[in-house]
Amino acid sequence: MEFFKEFLDEGRSRIKSGFFGSFLFAFIAINWRELFFLAFADVSAAEKIAYFDNHTDFGGYFLGPVILGAVMMSMRMNG
Numbered sequence: 001m002e003f004f005k006e007f008l009d010e011g012r013s014r015i016k017s018g019f020f021g022s023f024l025f026a027f028i029a030i031n032w033r034e035l036f037f038l039a040f041a042d043v044s045a046a047e048k049i050a051y052f053d054n055h056t057d058f059g060g061y062f063l064g065p066v067i068l069g070a071v072m073m074s075m076r077m078n079g
Contacts, residue, residue: 026068
């Protein structure tokens with residue numbers, strides 16, 4: 001039980017940290033349609049995965065969020 005509590009505390013601190021939080025926000029902002037479909041579509045899990053794979057690419061789920069997260073971090077540090 002203690003391990004689980006420590007795991008959750010570490011996750012909260014990382015989300016509150018600058019870059020990871022910015023990356024997570026950017027990922028959600030860029031992929032909101034796909035994430036909405038994954039969460040609320042009334043189709044099979046296989047169809048959800050196929051939809052996500054067909055509508056995202058490396059730029060959408062990694063490169064874009066990294067760049068946008070870095071920009072948001074630099075704006076936070078400079079402002």
